[in-house]
Amino acid sequence: MKSSARSRLADRNGPLIPNIDIARPRPYLPRLLKHLFHPVFAFALICAVGCNPNGESASGKRKKERQKTAVVEQRDISFSISVAGEIGPAEQVSVRPEVNGRISELPVDIGDKVKSGDLLFALDDKDLQIELETRRTEIASANLEIRKAKQELDVADQEVELDLRRDSITRAKLEQQKAKDDHARNKILFDDELISKEVMQSVESAYELAKNAVLQAERNLQLSQERFRKAKERARTNYELATNAVLKAQRNLELTQDRLSETRIVAPFDCTVLTRSISAVGQAVSGSGGFNSGTEVMTIANLNEMIIDAHVNQADITRLSADMEVDVAVEAVIGLTVKGRVERIAPKATVRSGIKGFGARILLISVDARIQPGMTAKISIPVVSAENALSVPLAAVFTEQEGRYVYVVVDGVYEQRAVEVGVSDYRFAEILSGLNAGETVSLEMPGEDAEVKEMPAEKDKGKRG
Template structure:
């Protein structure tokens, strides 16, 4: 048969052949998989026993526990310089980055109007002084004339009143003169300490308002003492009990590669605050003799040593387990010591710990191997031999707190480890 009918039959035949070929391929793969399962899986199940845990060797090393914190560097003293009176900038001899000594001129306001007021008020004071002298003479003369009954009481009273008014006028003029003199001293603003100019938002000739006016006055300069820098760090609340004022810390400045400077914990805030959704306490750290490359606004990483131990037996933190004794209610710390193919559960006394190792004060000897994960129950020895003794090395603590076994490993204990 030829034509469209024959072509359709050929297409159907090809389709049926593909279906059968695919079905045969699936059957072959299934048979091969079943054959592999029968041949290899039983052998694998027979060979696979309890999983052997990873182990580590107890070593003698030095351990240092330190608190890490980050903060921003800022000047210990920073002042926004604003005039106390209204005026116009006449002199502005400093600019951004200038170093100014204590007592040197920062800026000066135009004082011509004040000086004119001063001269005018000074003339008023001189006039009031002359009038007071004249009224005093008249009053003394009236006293004598009244004593001789040469004038009436009314005339005497008038002379006394004139004298008192002249005295009040002189006092008022003197007070006005003193106010103007004080305002004249405020036209010159000098550096309160050795400082560096950080900002200068105004220029010569610009009118400025005094600090007692609107918006606390116009800021003319911002100055700071860059010889004494501080770091305002935020310390986690779990680490604050280990800190104390006067501790020496190491500071790394991110912007200056390789630079490490020292500082001293100067203040610890008494109340917790939140920063980046973390509760902690603000700590102020004073930098000692900061490098000239360190500038305000840079980010610093602070390392605060808390406790240390030298030449002590130590194991990885993962090897120390914590469990509450159901009989005594005391939280016990222990390790699994390897003996041949099995493991012995042994109580240990944990000392200083850092982020990697924990000091073992008693219960373990250098060279003994301990499990890093809990061994299967069938590999744990049922009887516990007496624990090995360990020579306890004194731990030097930078802080009086944090070296005890309960605090040095407080955070890892939450995961079931020391």
């Protein structure tokens, strides 16, 4: 009975085992005949027969050496699911300039290891240096203007002219009061006919002139106050404009300095150069601050931390959980197996290569120096295991509708014995009942001439304590 690669065979009331065909092993002859007439194979077959001193064929020798029995033994059995994924750096950056320019320095190349803060490449900054000096000149001019505006504002705040106008009013009022007193005294004298009419008219004229002088002094004060107000507003406006000009010049200087600093691109962390798309110094590049994404000069990555981007079938995702440790085999490095830890599992299923599953990110706990980005890794997700389990090879277990059984070989006689199967991997099956350690079982069906007898299963045999 067969199913998909991830499914397992199930006893009616027993545990699941992997999808391994445990019926009678397929003969080798059909596969041999399939390639028999291939010229290379035919030549190799003739040489094999000719070089064998006993005249024995290669296929016959393999058949003779094939194991036919196995001993029931205790061993650890572990079944896991394999998922393929691609290894990549946990931290990878595409390095692009922020400003337009031409490459002036390019000290690193593919494969170079770079420390944090070391130069990756630099752009020609001559134009920006000229612009920087222009910005500094603008600031100096703006500071001069603000000093002049401040002096004007200080002068306007002194109110010297207004003080003079107020003094004039005071003097005019004193003169007016004096003329008024003279007028009153002379009026009495005139009424008593002690002074002439001409003298009285002169006194009255002096009094009118004094009153007019007070009115003129007050008008002059009002005019001076209006001029002072306008002058003060003008001085304050000029000062504010000069202040804004200084601030603008300082911002322009800072922007130029920022752009100048962006002409030297350094490594943000300890890294290795993965790619470099610029071939030589002098090549023009565009900045990422414009309408496009800019020219990619190189890509860098931290190869001390590696992750695996895997896609796990939706049927197996429930076996995976965050922080679970898994075994990772790297196909490009034969025999290399490292530990990994599940960091993230995508909350939503996606379809990749026609298979619906969930993305999983696995962090390698220990990174071997031979592991490189882009290598394919095989992740083993543990499913079930049994320690010190009584077991036999899968080929020894046969399945019929009535259940599973094995053939125990005792003195050349085959005993068909029902067994209960537990945990299985792709090589061995755990026997929960029906066998004892040390017994010998057949790995193939008995021949037609073999003596076979059926025996009922002993429920207490082979059970785990």
